Amino acid sequence: MKDNEQIEITGNNHFSTSIKTPLRADAFDKSDDEKIKNIQHHFGKIMEELGLDLTDDSLSGTPYRFAKMYVKELFYGLNPANKPKLSVFINKYSYKKMLVEQNITIDSACEHHFLPIVGFANVAYIPKDKVIGLSKINRLVDYYARRPQVQERLVLQILNDLQDVLETKDVIVSITAKHLCVSSRGIKDQSSFTTTLEYGGCFSESEYRNEFLKIIAQQSI
Ligand SMILES: Nc1nc2c(ncn2[C@@H]2O[C@H](COP(=O)(O)OP(=O)(O)OP(=O)(O)O)[C@@H](O)[C@H]2O)c(=O)[nH]1
Ligand SMILES: [Zn+2]
Numbered sequence: 001m002k003d004n005e006q007i008e009i010t011g012n013n014h015f016s017t018s019i020k021t022p023l024r025a026d027a028f029d030k031s032d033d034e035k036i037k038n039i040q041h042h043f044g045k046i047m048e049e050l051g052l053d054l055t056d057d058s059l060s061g062t063p064y065r066f067a068k069m070y071v072k073e074l075f076y077g078l079n080p081a082n083k084p085k086l087s088v089f090i091n092k093y094s095y096k097k098m099l100v101e102q103n104i105t106i107d108s109a110c111e112h113h114f115l116p117i118v119g120f121a122n123v124a125y126i127p128k129d130k131v132i133g134l135s136k137i138n139r140l141v142d143y144y145a146r147r148p149q150v151q152e153r154l155v156l157q158i159l160n161d162l163q164d165v166l167e168t169k170d171v172i173v174s175i176t177a178k179h180l181c182v183s184s185r186g187i188k189d190q191s192s193f194t195t196t197l198e199y200g201g202c203f204s205e206s207e208y209r210n211e212f213l214k215i216i217a218q219q220s221i
Contacts (some may be wrong), residue, residue, distance in 0.1 A: 019157055021147055023078070027078070032072065039063075039066070039071065040067040043063045047063065073146070075146055075148065077143040077146030078146075078147050084139035084140060086140060088133075088166065089131050089132075091128070091130060093131075096126065098208070101122070101123045101138065102120075102215070103120050103219065104121040106119045106141065106145050106177050107146070108145035108146065108154060110180075113180075113181040113185070114148060115185070117180070119175060119177025120175070121155075122173070122175075122216040123162065123173050124203075124215075126202060128167060128168040129167060140161055151175055151179075151196045154175060155175050155197070159173045159199070159200070169200035169201030170202045171200060171203070172208075178192075178193045
């Protein structure tokens with residue numbers, strides 16, 4: 001098989017050997033303000049190339065607005081300096097059963113088209129010596145979501161960090177999301193959505209996994 005045939009089948013850069021987001025070595029040498037200035041310039045050129053009149057008062061601020069949104073909002077999670085502090089506490093209560101944080105909003109973007117991925121994550125763990133502040137789970141999910149992503153990597157990055165900070169493998173993460181690159185362009189399938197599920201420790205046993213799945217099936221309080 002020729003190289004270009006392989007790329008047709010697998011796509012280029014769709015698989016990575018690491019769960020790390022592929023970043024350049026100099027990714028954070030520039031300040032946010034420098035990045036915003038440069039992106040503003042380049043996005044203005046894209047708009048011009050599309051034929052838009054940047055002197056129009058509704059469009060003139062768009063390159064700056066776009067650049068600020070990319071650096072400060074949609075992709076703030078690329079920068080490790082923005083990683084939330086994950087406060088953990090000693091498990092004084094000796095709570096040893098499952099804790100489920102569910103319906104966590106996912107607002108991400110696919111790295112192939114830079115279009116939104118929107119949906120929900122559900123996270124559960126069985127504490128050993130540490131418990132984590134609930135909101136820190138939501139913050140961690142948002143941090144990793146705010147990068148150009150693929151859903152498989154996103155679920156793994158969240159799982160890995162939680163396993164590290166909680167000092168247990170007994171963690172499970174599911175994400176169910178809609179990809180606008182599937183629903184709004186290309187195949188334009190409005191109804192399909194994608195679920196990814198990653199876990200370790202006791203969640204490898206179907207009994208624990210099924211308990212989690214049963215709980216997250218209840219969508220309201
Ligand atoms: N595995 C995976 N694929 C994704 C994700 N987000 C988007 N994709 C897919 O990435 C693929 C990119 O395929 P290409 O053939 O290079 O791009 P394309 O020509 O725009 O493909 P179409 O969407 O089929 O028109 C598409 O099949 C997308 O659906 C994701 O989170 N995980
Ligand atoms: Zn896409």
